Amino acid sequence: MNLGIVRVLGIILFVYLTWRNLKDSYDEDKIVNYSWIALLVFFVIGRVTYGLVNFGVWNDSWMSWFAVWDKPGMNYIGGFLALMLFNFIFSRINSWKFVPFCEDGLVNTLIFLTFLIADEFMRSSFDLKIGVYLLSSILMIFLAKLAKKKYRSLVWYKSGKKGFAFLVTYLLAFLMLGFLGIAFKANIIYSILYWITSLIFLIGLCILGEVFNFLMVNKRK
Numbered sequence: 001m002n003l004g005i006v007r008v009l010g011i012i013l014f015v016y017l018t019w020r021n022l023k024d025s026y027d028e029d030k031i032v033n034y035s036w037i038a039l040l041v042f043f044v045i046g047r048v049t050y051g052l053v054n055f056g057v058w059n060d061s062w063m064s065w066f067a068v069w070d071k072p073g074m075n076y077i078g079g080f081l082a083l084m085l086f087n088f089i090f091s092r093i094n095s096w097k098f099v100p101f102c103e104d105g106l107v108n109t110l111i112f113l114t115f116l117i118a119d120e121f122m123r124s125s126f127d128l129k130i131g132v133y134l135l136s137s138i139l140m141i142f143l144a145k146l147a148k149k150k151y152r153s154l155v156w157y158k159s160g161k162k163g164f165a166f167l168v169t170y171l172l173a174f175l176m177l178g179f180l181g182i183a184f185k186a187n188i189i190y191s192i193l194y195w196i197t198s199l200i201f202l203i204g205l206c207i208l209g210e211v212f213n214f215l216m217v218n219k220r221k
Contacts, residue, residue: 006122010115011039017108025104026096034090041086042079049078072123076116077177083109099163099208103148106166110141129184136176144169157209167208171201 018035019028050073051057057073084102091098114137121130147165151157157164178194181187205211 004119006115006119010112010119013115014039014108014112017111018105021108022104026101027094030094037090038083038086042083043074045082046074046076046079049075049082053078074116074120076113080113099166099204100161103163103166106144106148106169107141110137110144110169113137114141132180136173136180140169140173143172156211159208159210161208163208164205167201167205171198171205174198174201 015032015035018038019031022031053075054073087102087105088098090096091101114134117130117134117137121127121134124130144165147168151164151168152160154164174194175198178191178198181191181194
């Protein structure tokens with residue numbers, strides 16, 4: 001399979017799965033528009049973030065910033081965070097609930113990211129480090145599906161509100177990214193930022209699930 005085809009397949013799957021899985025709960029035309037704009041936001045911000053983090057990598061010409069196929073380079077964390085911000089803005093504009101909307105698109109997004117990482121894995125001639133990230137991404141897909149099915153049976157998740165799978169999946173994903181960063185001897189600052197992001201998802205999970213109320217009631221007992 002030629003390099004780049006895996007990435008294109010990931011894009012097509014993201015658009016299709018987003019339409020298929022969300023069209024019954026949201027306005028179909030808006031969902032189609034969302035999927036294409038979300039992709040644009042992800043790739044543009046991911047590309048810009050990569051250029052800024054690795055400033056000077058494209059010093060030969062300013063056109064190199066746009067030469068995606070000739071001069072590859074993407075910061076997936078930057079793209080992901082931009083995607084989450086876009087999800088928030090888009091859901092607010094359309095009077096949708098942000099966390100449930102993110103959960104409805106959770107598996108679609110994870111599959112999309114997995115295809116991108118698989119593309120990077122092939123481009124790197126099967127680099128071990130990228131292979132570990134690929135396996136981790138696949139694990140997150142199965143975790144997300146499991147969390148969606150089982151979260152209502154958790155006693156401590158008192159509210160039972162939709163959003164558990166979204167929050168717990170990314171909580172664990174960023175927690176794992178932090179440890180992988182240390183394992184691969186990346187700058188410790190990145191691991192700290194990953195763990196801070198994981199903590200934010202944990203706080204969101206506790207608030208959404210009314211975990212603090214649950215703990216207070218048990219403490220009184």
